[in-house]
Amino acid sequence: MPSFRQFRETEELWTRFPGLERAEAGSQRTLLTFDDGPDPEGTPAVLDALDAIGARATFFMLGEQLMRHQDVGREVVARGHEVALHGFGHTPHEELTPQQARDDIARGLGAVEAATGRRPRFYRPPYGRFSDASYEACQKLRLEPVYWSAWGMDWEPIPGERIADLAGRDLGDGVIVLLHDSPRYGERDSAQPTADALALLERQRLEAGVGFGALADAVSARAG
Numbered sequence: 001m002p003s004f005r006q007f008r009e010t011e012e013l014w015t016r017f018p019g020l021e022r023a024e025a026g027s028q029r030t031l032l033t034f035d036d037g038p039d040p041e042g043t044p045a046v047l048d049a050l051d052a053i054g055a056r057a058t059f060f061m062l063g064e065q066l067m068r069h070q071d072v073g074r075e076v077v078a079r080g081h082e083v084a085l086h087g088f089g090h091t092p093h094e095e096l097t098p099q100q101a102r103d104d105i106a107r108g109l110g111a112v113e114a115a116t117g118r119r120p121r122f123y124r125p126p127y128g129r130f131s132d133a134s135y136e137a138c139q140k141l142r143l144e145p146v147y148w149s150a151w152g153m154d155w156e157p158i159p160g161e162r163i164a165d166l167a168g169r170d171l172g173d174g175v176i177v178l179l180h181d182s183p184r185y186g187e188r189d190s191a192q193p194t195a196d197a198l199a200l201l202e203r204q205r206l207e208a209g210v211g212f213g214a215l216a217d218a219v220s221a222r223a224g
């Protein structure tokens with residue numbers, strides 16, 4: 001689990017490298033986002049759970065996952081969800097050279113476009129942490145940086161009830177929820193608890209009086 005110190009450092013990075021933590025109010029939607037896939041160990045269950053509650057979501061995909069599981073990535077598109085970019089690999093950018101960080105984003109973008117036929121609009125760096133080089137590359141490629149305003153801590157081996165409890169504390173207009181459809185980069189073996197959490201989150205959504213949606217359903221297109 002990330003330490004308090006790491007949270008503080010991430011906060012400082014978010015100030016230095018501005019990105020979307022919350023969508024503008026008005027859509028009356030909470031935005032569901034899934035990182036680290038596509039992955040047969042989680043994505044199919046998440047897709048079924050989203051269908052069951054009739055929700056559209058945004059999937060921040062990794063190029064290296066798509067190389068292994070292209071069919072799963074295509075299924076995400078076929079089921080009507082939005083494709084976004086999480087990079088090629090999952091190494092924190094502070095551990096990469098500037099050139100490696102730039103290459104990771106460009107290579108990831110190429111892999112996602114080739115596999116899904118979609119040009120992602122949004123980019124979220126691994127662990128929500130940009131470097132100077134990767135932020136610049138993101139801007140140059142006209143990708144919009146996205147963070148989050150709620151999370152289910154579902155990189156940890158915790159049950160769906162706990163994930164829903166954490167992620168659903170403050171469902172509201174424009175809230176961006178971070179979840180994971182792959183266990184590969186976390187500390188658990190399966191992403192099934194994330195899929196289990198969705199039915200519970202649906203109840204919390206109804207109580208909050210908002211809908212669920214993908215980022216594109218709530219974020220206006222950037223001018224220029």
Ligand SMILES: [Zn+2]
Pocket residue numbers: 035036086090126127185
């Ligand atoms: Zn990730």
